[in-house]
Structure formats: structure tokens, C-alpha cells
Amino acid sequence: MNALNYEMSNHVATITLNSPPANALSSTIMQGLSDILDQIEKDPSIKAIVLKGEGKFFSAGADIKEFTTLQQSSDYQSLAKKGQDLFNRVENFHIPIIASIHGAALGGGLELAMACHIRIVTETAKLGLPELTLGIIPGFAGTQRLPQYVGTAKAYEMILLGEPITGKQAADWGLANTATSEDELAATTQLLAQKITEKSGPSIRHVMELIPYAKSAQFQIGVEKEAEAFGKIFGSKGAKEGIQAFIDKRKPNLKDI
Numbered sequence: 001m002n003a004l005n006y007e008m009s010n011h012v013a014t015i016t017l018n019s020p021p022a023n024a025l026s027s028t029i030m031q032g033l034s035d036i037l038d039q040i041e042k043d044p045s046i047k048a049i050v051l052k053g054e055g056k057f058f059s060a061g062a063d064i065k066e067f068t069t070l071q072q073s074s075d076y077q078s079l080a081k082k083g084q085d086l087f088n089r090v091e092n093f094h095i096p097i098i099a100s101i102h103g104a105a106l107g108g109g110l111e112l113a114m115a116c117h118i119r120i121v122t123e124t125a126k127l128g129l130p131e132l133t134l135g136i137i138p139g140f141a142g143t144q145r146l147p148q149y150v151g152t153a154k155a156y157e158m159i160l161l162g163e164p165i166t167g168k169q170a171a172d173w174g175l176a177n178t179a180t181s182e183d184e185l186a187a188t189t190q191l192l193a194q195k196i197t198e199k200s201g202p203s204i205r206h207v208m209e210l211i212p213y214a215k216s217a218q219f220q221i222g223v224e225k226e227a228e229a230f231g232k233i234f235g236s237k238g239a240k241e242g243i244q245a246f247i248d249k250r251k252p253n254l255k256d257i
């Protein structure tokens, strides 16, 4: 079984995260995504990309079980840096990428979706950055991208509480473009992608090159500091407790840490 599938039809490339149940963003999936972007770059006929998840969820985030195979602060910092670089590539890609989200987009899953250009969600999907519940912090640029969509007040609340919001709330708050019923997600996403393909390739490419300039100049400084902090936090008691609690399927005890 491939951890990612890729198909092409009517100028639309569809990439499917195919590692159920969680579609956790393991190093294999991250490398696979990068390889597919390499392939798409060579195909000038593609005008829109749809990114979706197989099974119950879009993606439940970085692979928490893989975290336990790393040892040092520098390993975690470089994991964050690699993820940030890949998601920067997604955000700066010359072809629009639409994330089609059902079930859950949590942690790195939401960070990936936020790097995409458009998000279509189901009304009941759970979107959130639960890293503080694991005793860690977001590390794939979530601290920098979330405030751009929802504003700082709601970003503080979502990150500090680690509680997900629904797809409906996400659309109301500007984190998602549209919320649909479960049944309508695929058709709504396809229609949007198809409408984009009716525009000319050069005009699409110019827009994709120009909109990223609207981002604040502080963004890159923020992501570098985030990777550094992500590396440091893994040495803490809280990270040990939070990650072990996830693996043991129990509530973490972070109160006195």
C-alpha cells in the first residue's frame, strides 16, 4: 500500500494521504508529498491540486509514535524545520492547492491544511492544534499561520486550550473557505478545482506568485523561533508525560509541571 496516492484528471491532480486510521504525517508521508510535488512540477497541464485524506480523517498530525524514536533537541528542531520547509513549499507552490477536510485536521494535519491555498471542510470536522495537551508546542508553523486566519485572540485560545473547533466554526472564523455536509465535500471541492482550471495557466501562476507577498516579513523569523522552541520543549518533563499519556491512552497530568 502506498502511503500517498496521486491521480490526474481534467487538469486537476488529486493527492490522497493514505495511511489510515490517522493519516499521521510520518517521515515517509512527508517525503512522499515532496516527491509528488516534484512530479507535478514537471506536468504543465495541471492547474489545480486537491489534497485529501483516506479513511476517517484528513490527518491527525505528526506521527506521535515516531517522536519516541528521536533523542536530542536538535533532532526535534530539525524535524520541525523539515516540516516547515515542506509546508512553505506547499504555500509557495505555483499551482493552487485545495485541502478537502473531513473527520479531523489536528496538529501537523491542520498546519498542512493551513499551508494550502483554500480549505473546504465538513461542518462536523475537528480542526485544532492539540500539541499543548502532549506537553509540546506546534512545530510546523502553526503558531505563525493560525493567527493569520483567525486573528491573535482566537489563535491564543485554540493553541493554549488545545481544543478543536468544528468545521462550521472554522468557516465562520475564516480558517476555512466553506463548510459543507459530509455528502457534499467531494463535489464541492471538485467544482471549485474545476472552476479554477477554466482560467488561463499564466494568470493562475501570476496570482500564486503575488499573493504570498501579502505575508508579514516577521513570518520567517517566527517559524525559525518556533523550530528552536519545538526542539527545546521535547527535553521537558511535560513532553515526556504528554506523549507517554497519548501512547498509554490516558489523560496527561501536566498541571504541576
Ligand SMILES: C/C=C/C(=O)SCCNC(=O)CCNC(=O)[C@H](O)C(C)(C)COP(=O)(O)OP(=O)(O)OC[C@H]1O[C@@H](n2cnc3c(N)ncnc32)[C@H](O)[C@@H]1OP(=O)(O)O
Residues within 6 Å of the ligand: 021, 022, 024, 057, 060, 061, 062, 063, 064, 065, 080, 083, 104, 106, 107, 108, 109, 130, 131, 134, 137, 138, 139, 140
Ligand atoms: C509538529 C507537529 C506536531 C504534531 O502534529 S503533534 C500531533 C498532534 N495531533 C494530536 O495530538 C492528535 C492525536 N490524535 C487524536 O486526538 C485522536 O487519535 C483522534 C481525535 C484523531 C481520533 O480519535 P479516535 O477516533 O478515538 O481514534 P484513536 O483510537 O485515538 O486513534 C486511532 C489510531 O490512530 C493513532 N493515532 C491517532 N493520531 C495519531 C498521531 N498523530 N500519530 C500517531 N498515531 C496516531 C492512535 O494511536 C490509534 O492507534 P491504535 O489503533 O494503534 O491504538
